[in-house]
Amino acid sequence: xxxxxxxxxxxxxxxxxxxxxxxxxxxxxxxxxxxxxxxxxxxxxxxxxxxxxxxxxxxxxxxxxxxxxxxxxxxxxxxxxxxxxxxxxxxxxxxxxxxxxxxxxxxxxxxxxxxxxxxxxxxxxxxxxxxxxxxxxxxxxxxxxxxxxxxxxxxxxxxxxxxxxxxxxxxxxxxxxxxxxxxxxxxxxxxxxxxxxxxxxxxxxxxxxxxxxxxxxxxxxxxxxxxxxxxxxxxxxxxxxxxxxxxxxxxxxxxxxxxxxxxxxxxxxxxxxxxxxxxxxxxxxxxxxxxxxxxxxxxxxxxxxxx
Amino acid sequence: xxxxxxxxxxxxxxxxxxxxxxxxxxxxxxxxxxxxxxxxxxxxxxxxxxxxxxxxxxxxxxxxxxxxxxxxxxxxxxxxxxxxxxxxxxxxxxxxxxxxxxxxxxxxxxxxxxxxxxxxxxxxxxxxxxxxxxxxxxxxxxxxxxxxxxxxxxxxxxxxxxxxxxxxxxxxxxxxxxxxxxxxxxxxxxxxxxxxxxxxxxxxxxxxxxxxxxxxxxxxxxxxxxxxxxxxxxxxxxxxxxxxxxxxxxxxxxxxxxxxxxxxxxxxxxxxxxxxxxxxxxxxxxxxxxxxxxxxxxxxxxxxxxx
Numbered sequence: 001x002x003x004x005x006x007x008x009x010x011x012x013x014x015x016x017x018x019x020x021x022x023x024x025x026x027x028x029x030x031x032x033x034x035x036x037x038x039x040x041x042x043x044x045x046x047x048x049x050x051x052x053x054x055x056x057x058x059x060x061x062x063x064x065x066x067x068x069x070x071x072x073x074x075x076x077x078x079x080x081x082x083x084x085x086x087x088x089x090x091x092x093x094x095x096x097x098x099x100x101x102x103x104x105x106x107x108x109x110x111x112x113x114x115x116x117x118x119x120x121x122x123x124x125x126x127x128x129x130x131x132x133x134x135x136x137x138x139x140x141x142x143x144x145x146x147x148x149x150x151x152x153x154x155x156x157x158x159x160x161x162x163x164x165x166x167x168x169x170x171x172x173x174x175x176x177x178x179x180x181x182x183x184x185x186x187x188x189x190x191x192x193x194x195x196x197x198x199x200x201x202x203x204x205x206x207x208x209x210x211x212x213x214x215x216x217x218x219x220x221x222x223x224x225x226x227x228x229x230x231x232x233x234x235x236x237x238x239x240x241x242x243x244x245x246x247x248x249x250x251x252x253x254x255x256x257x258x259x260x261x262x263x264x265x266x267x268x269x270x271x272x273x274x275x276x277x278x279x280x281x282x283x284x285x286x287x288x289x290x291x292x293x294x295x296x297x298x299x300x301x302x303x304x305x306x307x
Numbered sequence: 308x309x310x311x312x313x314x315x316x317x318x319x320x321x322x323x324x325x326x327x328x329x330x331x332x333x334x335x336x337x338x339x340x341x342x343x344x345x346x347x348x349x350x351x352x353x354x355x356x357x358x359x360x361x362x363x364x365x366x367x368x369x370x371x372x373x374x375x376x377x378x379x380x381x382x383x384x385x386x387x388x389x390x391x392x393x394x395x396x397x398x399x400x401x402x403x404x405x406x407x408x409x410x411x412x413x414x415x416x417x418x419x420x421x422x423x424x425x426x427x428x429x430x431x432x433x434x435x436x437x438x439x440x441x442x443x444x445x446x447x448x449x450x451x452x453x454x455x456x457x458x459x460x461x462x463x464x465x466x467x468x469x470x471x472x473x474x475x476x477x478x479x480x481x482x483x484x485x486x487x488x489x490x491x492x493x494x495x496x497x498x499x500x501x502x503x504x505x506x507x508x509x510x511x512x513x514x515x516x517x518x519x520x521x522x523x524x525x526x527x528x529x530x531x532x533x534x535x536x537x538x539x540x541x542x543x544x545x546x547x548x549x550x551x552x553x554x555x556x557x558x559x560x561x562x563x564x565x566x567x568x569x570x571x572x573x574x575x576x577x578x579x580x581x582x583x584x585x586x587x588x589x590x591x592x593x594x595x596x597x598x599x600x601x602x603x604x605x606x607x608x609x610x611x612x613x614x
Contacts, residue, residue, distance in 0.1 A: 179601070182567035183526050212560030212597030213567075216522040219490050242604030246597050253519030260489035260520075290519030290553050294486070297549030 002264040006228040007255060009035050013044040013078055014248055015236025017054050019283055025059045027282040029066040034278060036073045038271035044076040044097060048084035064091040076137060085125050089132055096129050098122050099139040102157040103146035123167050130168035138169035143189060145180030147241045154189055158196035171204050173230055178241050179210030183220035190224035204228035207249045210239045214249035215257055229254060234276035235289035250289030252276060309571040313535040314561060316342050320351040320385055321555055322543025324361050326590055332366045334589040336373040341585060343380045345578035351383040351404060355391035371398040383444060392432050396439055403436050405429050406446040409464040410453035430474050437475035445476035452487030454548045461496055465503035478511050480537055485548050486517030490527035497531035511535035514556045517546045521556035522564055536561060541583035542596035557596030559583060
């Protein structure tokens with residue numbers, strides 16, 4: 001029996017939010033439809049942060065209303081606070097994702113709150129979301145290292161993850177915000193999370209490929225028992241801490257590796273690659289995903305041969 | 308005690324041979340000097356194939372004579388046959404690398420010989436090289452999959468590797484020519500090699516990042532006991548089978564991951580990154596290495612902040 005691994009597509013939110021070129025709402029909706037058609041069961045489609053902060057995602061409500069009636073996947077959106085949650089509820093969403101950091105400095109710079117303040121605020125947000133019948137994922141950023149502080153306390157990260165889960169988040173997505181993780185550390189962090197009372201099924205890994213080790217870290221996570229991984233189509237997005245550097249792990253790379261290893265993802269790689277080509281064209285730029293480039297290049301070579 | 312992992316730099320040969328822009332001999336020599344200064348003990352510096360085949364490396368003898376007197380590293384060169392070996396001996400080389408494929412079609416297309424013919428010819432080349440006091444590495448390409456045939460017989464690959472070792476090659480470098488390997492397969496192949504009589508210390512892995520899994524495959528190799536990995540600075544080179552796609556695993560990505568995992572490589576990452584910047588400028592193009600881009604981007608950001 002083949003084992004299932006869940007891939008959560010975050011390209012339309014985490015990917016696009018780092019792209020300068022504003023993508024028309026129609027193109028975002030088309031991308032998401034194609035991702036559903038490729039077989040995704042979980043897609044993070046937008047964010048309800050203040051439109052002024054992330055103009056790319058200012059059309060969150062429009063995207064969601066255009067998706068009404070699209071079946072087959074759970075659509076998730078990022079919510080920073082109670083106000084974001086209200087907008088998400090108005091939009092008829094079924095899943096929300098909250099976020100905070102495991103390092104004090106990154107949390108302060110990102111959400112202008114201490115970790116203690118974030119935990120207090122999220123208790124309200126998650127509590128309300130769960131009471132309203134929403135599913136909740138909670139991101140914890142900088143678990144594997146902080147661009148400001150360097151090493152991050154594993155004990156602290158475990159405490160935060162456990163607190164978020166106790167508040168009602170069904171899954172904690174451990175973020176490697178600037179790709180600082182290494183496979184040995186991943187094994188240690190996952191073991192510490194498990195020892196700290198978090199079931200492996202409640203954990204996801206959200207790895208960035210900034211330093212090139214995203215898939216190696218995913219492999220270490222698989223070996224440690226994690227079965228949910230976030231990824232961004234064609235490696236959409238980038239790293240706000242290093243211009244030109246890679247951001248999220250690329251979905252095609254991840255799905256291809258999982259397929260080749262015999263895991264079952266339910267995602268059609270060829271359809272996924274077509275969706276990657278679609279968003280690359282919509283953005284009018286080359287995207288960094290390895291398999292994405294390989295797929296485009298292999299097709300170009302085939303076409304040159306038959307021309 | 309920290310464990311040593313040997314990284315063999317193949318950028319000046321395997322990387323450059325796939326770059327269209329001809330790099331002046333001086334720049335190649337400067338690159339190699341910088342790689343030695345960064346701490347490499349093994350550098351594949353050029354190739355003695357017919358100059359007409361690979362114009363980029365037509366200056367092989369000049370590169371080697373300019374490197375005479377440079378201490379601290381073993382310089383390796385690719386030799387296809389007895390004639391190449393003679394040129395390498397004349398150039399005063401201390402190490403040569405031979406090559407053949409584990410799949411019949413790739414071997415025919417690449418060297419115009421059957422596998423049996425290649426083994427016969429290499430028996431002569433390796434025998435002569437060893438008799439002349441040279442060290443020999445032997446590449447076996449397409450071990451993890453063939454762009455023409457698909458799956459490749461592990462038994463066949465083991466037989467070839469064992470034969471090459473028996474001929475006198477001190478190390479067999481298992482090539483993943485178009486990045487088709489996956490971590491599960493790597494574990495199986497290495498175990499089969501070991502069971503087939505090849506000591507783990509006689510094995511190297513030469514992984515390509517075409518499909519994005521190079522470092523994950525390296526991790527699987529480390530876990531299986533391999534301690535030598537080939538890599539190309541800044542991901543120099545590309546994939547001849549898919550225009551625009553990635554080629555060799557990038558050295559900076561590999562060294563950074565190994566450092567972070569607590570392995571000792573003897574290579575100074577910052578000097579390595581500087582050497583990568585040097586060759587990117589010499590080529591006048593952006594190179595694909597992740598850590599290379601991250602390092603350049605992080606510096607640009609620092610400079611923008613202090614400006």
